[in-house]
Amino acid sequence: MISIKKKSRSVYPIIVPTSYGNVGTINSYILNDGDSLSLVDAGIHTEKYKDALITTLAANGYQISDLSRILLTHHHEDHVGLVNWVLQKKDIPVYAHHEAIPRLMVEREFLVMRKNFFTELYISMGCIEEAQPRLKKLQQTIEHKNEHALQTIIRPLGEGDSILGMKVLETPGHSADSISFYDEERQWLLAGDVVLKTTSSNAIVDPDLKGNRLHTVRQHKESLIRLQQLDVEYLFAGHQEIIEDHQNVISKKLDKIQHKANRLYSVIKEGTYLPKEIAQNLYRHKYNTEFSLVMSEVIGYLDYLEEDGHLKKSLQNGVWHYNAQ
Numbered sequence: 001m002i003s004i005k006k007k008s009r010s011v012y013p014i015i016v017p018t019s020y021g022n023v024g025t026i027n028s029y030i031l032n033d034g035d036s037l038s039l040v041d042a043g044i045h046t047e048k049y050k051d052a053l054i055t056t057l058a059a060n061g062y063q064i065s066d067l068s069r070i071l072l073t074h075h076h077e078d079h080v081g082l083v084n085w086v087l088q089k090k091d092i093p094v095y096a097h098h099e100a101i102p103r104l105m106v107e108r109e110f111l112v113m114r115k116n117f118f119t120e121l122y123i124s125m126g127c128i129e130e131a132q133p134r135l136k137k138l139q140q141t142i143e144h145k146n147e148h149a150l151q152t153i154i155r156p157l158g159e160g161d162s163i164l165g166m167k168v169l170e171t172p173g174h175s176a177d178s179i180s181f182y183d184e185e186r187q188w189l190l191a192g193d194v195v196l197k198t199t200s201s202n203a204i205v206d207p208d209l210k211g212n213r214l215h216t217v218r219q220h221k222e223s224l225i226r227l228q229q230l231d232v233e234y235l236f237a238g239h240q241e242i243i244e245d246h247q248n249v250i251s252k253k254l255d256k257i258q259h260k261a262n263r264l265y266s267v268i269k270e271g272t273y274l275p276k277e278i279a280q281n282l283y284r285h286k287y288n289t290e291f292s293l294v295m296s297e298v299i300g301y302l303d304y305l306e307e308d309g310h311l312k313k314s315l316q317n318g319v320w321h322y323n324a325q
């Protein structure tokens with residue numbers, strides 16, 4: 001993979017094909033600012049990914065011990081996989097958004113809150129039976145939390161901060177802690193999973209640190225609009241190709257969000273009131289095979305439409321019913 005160079009800085013992309021999900025590749029990037037090397041995201045925990053990191057460093061004359069810091073765009077496992085492995089070789093600072101901290105440190109109190117949040121959510125959406133495997137998984141994470149935690153203290157970043165001359169932009173939606181790093185001078189944007197070239201990066205329902213449900217579809221849409229307005233030559237994405245026409249790509253993502261919202265609205269307008277039935281109607285067998293992603297989409301779009309006044313909800317026997325307005 002060719003490195004990208006501008007004004008005495010370089011980016012060495014690590015783009016590794018994967019069978020993980022439908023994302024195609026898992027990407028991370030080494031940023032050489034002329035004085036030091038930063039690893040932006042840390043891939044997945046596999047031998048193949050370790051090799052890719054070592055090989056990319058070596059191709060440019062470096063090794064793991066030359067890394068000075070790790071920057072994380074968000075906490076998902078395909079972006080933080082090698083953090084502990086790198087830290088074992090060299091103890092370097094790790095930076096992430098403050099919302100990432102309890103998630104990456106696998107803090108018990110946070111995990112318990114999150115499990116309760118999802119239990120209540122699935123009850124109120126009328127799908128608690130189908131949710132049992134997901135809830136079991138959340139419970140297992142609580143019980144095995146020490147195996148997952150990052151072995152370091154994370155340094156928090158947020159809106160208004162800058163690091164290595166790059167602006168930190170909060171771009172939530174895909175996850176509560178999604179941030180992008182913007183090098184305005186070079187028109188480089190390291191944006192994690194906010195926008196991917198070919199597949200849509202979904203907004204995933206989650207509570208914030210206080211346990212409030214985030215309106216993730218709206219957040220994601222606003223983050224996309226924000227990034228679209230920036231001058232960008234290269235958008236270094238968390239998966240798939242590096243994007244060179246980000247305004248175009250983002251326009252398509254925004255159209256898709258509108259299309260999905262319209263589709264969900266018509267299903268409700270035609271008389272499907274219950275979230276579970278809306279999900280089954282729209283996603284068929286995927287409702288069972290990809291339960292948590294499907295419900296996440298449906299809930300995200302229900303919130304989105306309700307907030308805009310297109311839907312009204314009422315609680316009947318503890319389950320929300322939605323009506324088109």
Ligand SMILES: [Zn+2]
Binds near residue numbers: 076078079193238239
């Ligand atoms: Zn990802």
